[in-house]
Amino acid sequence: MKITVLNGSPKGDQSVTMQYVHFLQKKFPQHELKIVNITHRINKFEKDEQAFQEVITEVASSDGVLWAFPLYVMLVAAGYKRFIELIWERKAQEAFKDKYAAIIATSIHFYDHTALNYIHGICDDLNMKYVDAFSAEMLDLTREPQRQKFLLFAENYFDAIEHARPTFKAYPPVNAQSFTYTPGSSETRIDAGNKKVIIVADIEDEQSNLAKMVARVQQAFSGKAEIHNLRQLDMKGGCLGCIRCGYDNTCVWEGKDEYIDFYRNTVQTADILIFAGNIHDRYLSSRWKMFFDRSFFNGHVPTLGGKQIGWILSGPLSQLANLRQILEAYTELQPANLVDIVSDECADSSQIDARLEALAANLVRLTEKQYVMPTTYLGVGGAKIFRDGIWGRMRIVFQADYKYYKAHGAFDDFPQKDYVGRLLALVVPPLLKIPAFRKRVYTQEMIPGMLRPYKKVLEQVS
Structure with missing residues (x-):
């Protein structure tokens, strides 16, 4: 079968993501995986409608489409996004209809889900038959267990095409209403003082x-x-x-x-x-x-x-x-x-x-x-992914990041630096094996112990 691979990397063939595609080309030589460098050539596609149409013709003649891309700021790269816009602007949606779709994305798992959700939604909007996504950490291809998962992902995708398996949409169409906003006059003006x-x-x-x-x-x-x-x-x-x-x-x-x-x-x-x-x-x-x-x-x-x-x-x-x-x-x-x-x-x-x-x-x-709302998981989880990455392998190339993180204490909240917590974790678990001690902790001490720090704060409130 023929699969058109839409490459979303600005680096073209030099992309990490494309190494995953090359791996599939070697493992499944019976299938043709035709790579089209989208983001790398987006200026060409914008200016030359014939070049754009050649891509659409490739898609139309394919059994399936692989959306393959690295993550760029929680989504796909700007050039890939522009290509998606061109599909609608030039009314090329029909070429994608009923094509079996899957995603290969590479990242450090920083908001990879938002990029996957976006492309999945685009597939549904194009009336494609969406099968699955494989979100790989950059080095997963070098790890045998992840290679096996990747092969299973690909086999499942090819099998879905071969057996015309039914698929179901996850995202309903986005319906924008027609409305013309007519602004009124501003009766009061807000003085921002010296704020820019x-x-x-x-x-x-x-x-x-x-x-x-x-x-x-x-x-x-x-x-x-x-x-x-x-x-x-x-x-x-x-x-x-x-x-x-x-x-x-x-x-x-x-x-x-x-x-x-x-x-x-x-x-x-x-x-x-x-x-x-x-x-x-x-x-x-x-x-x-x-x-x-x-x-x-x-x-x-x-x-x-x-x-x-x-x-x-x-x-x-x-x-x-x-x-x-x-x-x-x-x-x-x-x-x-x-x-x-x-x-x-x-x-x-x-x-x-x-x-x-x-x-x-x-x-x-x-x-x-000077109010800033406390961060939720969206901020805390993302910051920790960056912190761990910059402390680890990423510091090799992101030297400026490492210097900033070190100077601003970003590495100070590593769990191993909580010496009191580590000591308690060493001492208390063996004691919990003693039935009487365990009963006292869980029935008498647990909840009062949780509230004790807050009680001290409340007592100091005037």
């Missing part, structure tokens, strides 16, 4: 709901609130995945376009950040994805810590829990404070006005209080 307010938006149409919501929130401030349109920002390309920034945060794009200066001198210097965008398929635009991908010149170092962040979206946000989780996780990992996400899906102009004014007021109020 920056609005970063991807505005394609000045008459769109998004453009009008951005203008409306700008009017809610009595002082200056700068609007920066990503459509007017010179970004010559996406993150190349070259990791040259790992040593000292110097990007290969340095001095070649406006992005790095804009991020350092505008985004990072803001006290209040409002991000705004249209929902495209199941995410934001590929332009926004390029913005996030390019910020990786900072490596895994948080750069927006302590800032107040708000989002303004045009589109059916409530139908996209995966997108909301990405936005929440991105903020927690900074760690910054996500004040609110305002969308136009309520289809009520006066309600949108009220929410935009409330967003502006809350952004200023919480900035003055």
